[in-house]
Amino acid sequence: IFQISVAGDIRFYGLLKTIGTTPRQLKRIIRQQALLLCLIGIPAGLLLGYGIGAVLVPVVLRSTQLDAGITTISTSPVIFLGSMLFALLTVLLSCSKPGKMAAKVSPVEATKYTDVMQTKKKQRSTRGAKLHQMAFANLGRNKKKTVLVVVSLALSVTLFNALCAFVGGFSMEKYVSSMTCADFIVSTPDYFRFNPADEFITPEQIEEIAANTKASLSGTGYAVRKTAYLWMTEDALRQDYARYESAEQLDSHMSRLEHRGNMVMGDTRIEALDNSLFDKLQVFDGDISPMLEPDNNAIAIAVSLDDYGNLPNPEYYPKVGDTITATYADDVKYIDSRTGELCNEDTPEEYLQAKLYGARDVEYTVCALVELPYSMGYRYGGIGYNAVLPVDTAQRDSGG
Incomplete structure (x- = not known):
């Protein structure tokens, strides 16, 4: 986007050179424009991102088992500082190449710059102009610019697609199937409390369930x-x-x-x-x-x-x-290996021995x-x- 912007204003940078602006000053002008945009865009992006996250994260977590442990959305300054530095670094890297392009252009070249790359001789046609032909011809005027725009758009679409895949990749059906293998499980409370069961459902209860269920x-x-x-x-x-x-x-x-x-x-x-x-x-x-x-x-x-x-x-x-x-x-009982008698609470652990x-x-x-x-x-x-x-x-x- 910076490169396209600089290419659009290349005549302006050429005129600045005619009045004595140095390449270093041109780079600084472009960098200052980028920093001004950061000054406006980064705070707005952080606030908007936090607002959307604060709304969407609880909604997403409510559909998972993670919600029980989440009470607040973090407002740690480290998160905001890291995001700000990452965005700033990205912008500075993005404006470095356009700055070099503007610094290298001569005033004469800038006044003649048309942003069109001629690769072959034009062919005349007597069939008239078609809308789709005009569209493709416009894309071919500057192939480098076209590629940059398409890649920029593809990046956002790719990120959005990755987010949708991540959110939609959680299969509730697969998760439930890993936790249970039937529609209903009948047992005593001890079983569902993860305790060794001391009581079990009776044969009469099993027969009653089986009588109302297909074998x-x-x-x-x-x-x-x-x-x-x-x-x-x-x-x-x-x-x-x-x-x-x-x-x-x-x-x-x-x-x-x-x-x-x-x-x-x-x-x-x-x-x-x-x-x-x-x-x-x-x-x-x-x-x-x-x-x-x-x-x-x-x-x-x-x-x-x-x-x-x-x-x-x-x-x-x-x-x-x-x-x-x-x-x-x-049956199994523990005896004292020293005496052969049943152990008691005072028997040291190293002398406990199981007897079947x-x-x-x-x-x-x-x-x-x-x-x-x-x-x-x-x-x-x-x-x-x-x-x-x-x-x-x-x-x-x-x-x-």
Whole structure:
């Protein structure tokens, strides 16, 4: 825009040269014009931008989950100062080349300047003037000027398009689908408060819901409440505990856990699903069909995928086809390893040792690594693997 403006006033700058104006003075004149425009435009732009932002930002945030933490729109002077300096720098860079152009032009060239670039000889036509021909001819008078105008207009359109893409790029449907996998979820208050549930909906309530719902549209997930452990490698279990304990505490803790070679008995959360809910699992690796076969011994390990469907730490999980051992127990109590008696509140932590009653091992084959929908899982995590079993298999192996 500055270059087009200077080109339009080139005769004026040529006349200034005839009365002795130096190139340096011409550059300063153009720069002073730019600064005068900044003096008017920058404050007006900042006030207008803040006003529009103060109105639109709350409207945009109300459509997202971010609104709860936003109470005011910032009026930090740093923001305004940064915007002002950025705009000023842009203007100074923009007027540098037009200033050089005006400084170089001679008075004689300026008086003859027509802002037209002749590239080829004109051709006469006897067909008369057409409106579109006149328009294209006008664009071709100065191709450089035409390109500058088109680029300037394209920049604003591009910025506007990017803003629309950003605002419209948030898919509420995709967001909701990541938080829930059904129209309705029925459970006890503890489940929705992210607490380990002490009570569950009764079989009678499940039957009442199922009686009024198509079988193909509903299903039930069950928590295996029997004490259950999955044996995992010591390296994998160390990754879990390392998030909460120092290296010294970790070594002490690992020494108190039951070992079988390189395998350690780790905590786990096992969920049993009706067959109709297996369609809602996202299979990362393997195949879940073996779990749907009668009298199977297949298990799926629940993994946490990133936003792009990748598994960040594949070495932590067992591989598809591996055999993994689960230990179910009727009860577990902590004893003092020094005396073999039940521990009390005074027993030091380093002497606590878990003792299982009615323990039994079941071997499973890992048939798949799956991502369990958030609304179908326990809704909380912890140490050890999360696993998925069919209802019949879980009842058979856990005994309840």
